[in-house]
Amino acid sequence: MDVLKALQALADPTRMAVFNCIRGCGGASAYDCETGECDANEPGGVALCDVKCKVPCSPSTLTHHLNVLRDADLVWTERRGRKAYVQIRVETLRALAAFLLETK
Amino acid sequence: MDVLKALQALADPTRMAVFNCIRGCGGASAYDCETGECDANEPGGVALCDVKCKVPCSPSTLTHHLNVLRDADLVWTERRGRKAYVQIRVETLRALAAFLLETK
DNA sequence: TGAATTATTTGATGGCCATCGAATAATATG
């Protein structure tokens, strides 16, 4: 895992907001922008369009940030129908945390 | 603790090198640039001038990066004689790691 | 006090990147 790349990916306010939004919703159920709640019926991540509801930025900016997060192995995405769903890669977070806690 | 600020502080290659250099030396004993070893006789951190040996940048740049790291509560510095010594703030690292491992 | 070592301040600059709008793509549904 590229520690520096992961840190750089998280070290941006907008990306952090995206990250928190994705994490904020249980991990395995989709957040619905309309109801403002997590929909446990819809499996596998949060829909991008719902992330966009929470994080104020243009669609292209959101795509850009997701690319960065994905490139750092912090999230993975999957397209289902028109929507793209995104989920956290917990292993990477664990690896990052392990790095920070390293005692040398 | 300001998570974003701490991440931003670490998300730079040079600062990461500085950080690793400081961490690399036991934490409680000074690294000596000449011998290339850690001097357990000299307590409390690594001397800045020895960090400069390891991390290729100008003195002003090094000072700048230390300010950023200190401002993020990742390190603290202390002047003893001509030299400034720097040490890691482990609590902040632990808090950062805890944030990353949070399950929401 | 004068010289040497170490560190900081200041101001300038170049490069990187977050952001956007517009155009395009991908998919679903009427």
Next chain:
DNA sequence: CATATTATTCGATGGCCATCAAATAATTCA
């Protein structure tokens, strides 16, 4: 197929920041 929804690509731009050199400060020691 036409339209709506969602997402991506592309190019341009403005702002931030890492970096440096030069000057100054802080401290020690001869």
